[in-house]
Amino acid sequence: MEKQPETLLTGRSSESANSNPVIECRNLWKIYGDRGAEAMEAIKKENIGKEEVLERFGGGVGVVDASFSVGEGEIFCIMGLSGSGKSTLVRHVNRLIDPTAGTVFIEGNDITAMNRAELRRTRAEKIGMVFQNMALLPHKSVRQNVAFSLELRGVDRKERNRIAERALEIVKLEKWGASYPDELSGGMQQRVGLARALAADPHILLMDEPFSALDPLIRRQLQDQFLELSVKMKKTTLFITHDLDEAIRIGHRIAIMKDGVLVQIGTPEDIVTKPADKYVADFVAGISRLHLVYAHTVMWSIGYFQKKYPEADLNGCPESSADEDLDSLIDVMVSTGAKFIRIMESGNCVGVVTQGALLRGIQGKEPDEE
Numbered sequence: 001m002e003k004q005p006e007t008l009l010t011g012r013s014s015e016s017a018n019s020n021p022v023i024e025c026r027n028l029w030k031i032y033g034d035r036g037a038e039a040m041e042a043i044k045k046e047n048i049g050k051e052e053v054l055e056r057f058g059g060g061v062g063v064v065d066a067s068f069s070v071g072e073g074e075i076f077c078i079m080g081l082s083g084s085g086k087s088t089l090v091r092h093v094n095r096l097i098d099p100t101a102g103t104v105f106i107e108g109n110d111i112t113a114m115n116r117a118e119l120r121r122t123r124a125e126k127i128g129m130v131f132q133n134m135a136l137l138p139h140k141s142v143r144q145n146v147a148f149s150l151e152l153r154g155v156d157r158k159e160r161n162r163i164a165e166r167a168l169e170i171v172k173l174e175k176w177g178a179s180y181p182d183e184l185s186g187g188m189q190q191r192v193g194l195a196r197a198l199a200a201d202p203h204i205l206l207m208d209e210p211f212s213a214l215d216p217l218i219r220r221q222l223q224d225q226f227l228e229l230s231v232k233m234k235k236t237t238l239f240i241t242h243d244l245d246e247a248i249r250i251g252h253r254i255a256i257m258k259d260g261v262l263v264q265i266g267t268p269e270d271i272v273t274k275p276a277d278k279y280v281a282d283f284v285a286g287i288s289r290l291h292l293v294y295a296h297t298v299m300w301s302i303g304y305f306q307k308k309y310p311e312a313d314l315n316g317c318p319e320s321s322a323d324e325d326l327d328s329l330i331d332v333m334v335s336t337g338a339k340f341i342r343i344m345e346s347g348n349c350v351g352v353v354t355q356g357a358l359l360r361g362i363q364g365k366e367p368d369e370e
């Protein structure tokens with residue numbers, strides 16, 4: 001396991017390049033306060049830490065050298081505890097704040113270099129936002145709330161009502177268009193907020209803790225509904241949450257943030273099976289692996305299996321594919337009573353999941369420890 005970052009410069013975070021990213025942040029830094037640029041210089045020259053930045057320059061460090069990219073249709077979660085810098089990071093993506101250093105590209109265009117008109121157009125046409133407590137306009141109906149951004153853009157009434165109705169259908173609130181926000185529950189209001197963002201048909205959704213204020217059951221329902229519509233609509237989504245379960249449920253990839261640093265970026269399976277440091281390992285310790293870890297992670301290669309068990313006869317053993325999760329592999333073993341499952345790829349056996357490897361996979365241990 002890697003050592004925890006000790007200084008701001010050793011805390012760099014990065015990932016392998018994503019071809020044609022829709023959102024890309026490169027070496028982004030945010031140091032709050034009037035002397036951010038000076039503090040930046042000192043960090044680069046002297047490699048000073050957070051406390052010294054605050055002491056000498058009076059500014060808090062919000063984001064430290066963050067680099068990541070989000071591909072088309074991807075749901076990218078940024079997960080971290082309160083104060084880790086999630087909101088600061090996401091606010092750079094639509095340039096609600098300017099970075100102290102670094103760049104943000106939206107579909108290849110540098111948003112930090114745009115003039116006001118370009119920025120306004122990019123925000124209106126490309127980016128939709130959903131926050132924790134969506135402030136709906138209380139004196140407008142649900143339909144008028146959803147159509148509001150279109151009204152501001154001068155879309156005529158008939159057309160904007162048609163688009164608003166469609167957006168309400170997507171979030172399953174088509175019967176509530178004529179109601180007023182205070183007649184709706186908190187979960188429904190959040191769905192109106194989502195419909196409002198979708199009405200402008202943005203390529204990108206920025207979602208900052210959209211479901212955090214809701215009861216667990218409603219929250220789960222909204223997560224499922226969001227996943228369903230995300231598959232249909234293929235929006236590129238940056239999703240901020242402080243809840244690891246939510247990140248795992250929603251995210252194609254997750255970035256774990258701590259003290260302004262992206263300490264690990266990976267798929268939910270990567271994060272759970274290969275935590276980058278003790279901080280991430282402690283975070284994921286209680287997470288069930290049953291639906292997160294797949295046969296390719298726990299299986300033995302066929303060569304290793306044959307060396308270890310030269311006498312074993314695999315004929316008649318059940319078959320699975322490498323992307324079956326542990327839960328399905330348990331079902332296969334229990335229903336067939338087999339000791340081994342052959343993992344097949346294009347008609348060939350590429351590996352074997354043994355009972356021991358399966359149990360160790362559930363425990364989070366390496367398969368070849370047997």
Ligand SMILES: Nc1ncnc2c1ncn2[C@@H]1O[C@H](COP(=O)(O)OP(=O)(O)OP(=O)(O)O)[C@@H](O)[C@H]1O
Nearest residue numbers: 032060061062080081082083084085086087088089
């Ligand atoms: N406007 C500001 N001026 C000075 N420091 C700020 C400002 N906004 C945030 N910070 C500091 O930046 C750091 C990151 O805060 P940020 O709000 O981005 O974290 P967060 O992970 O979104 O937290 P939360 O989940 O509580 O919203 C914190 O130390 C915070 O105090």
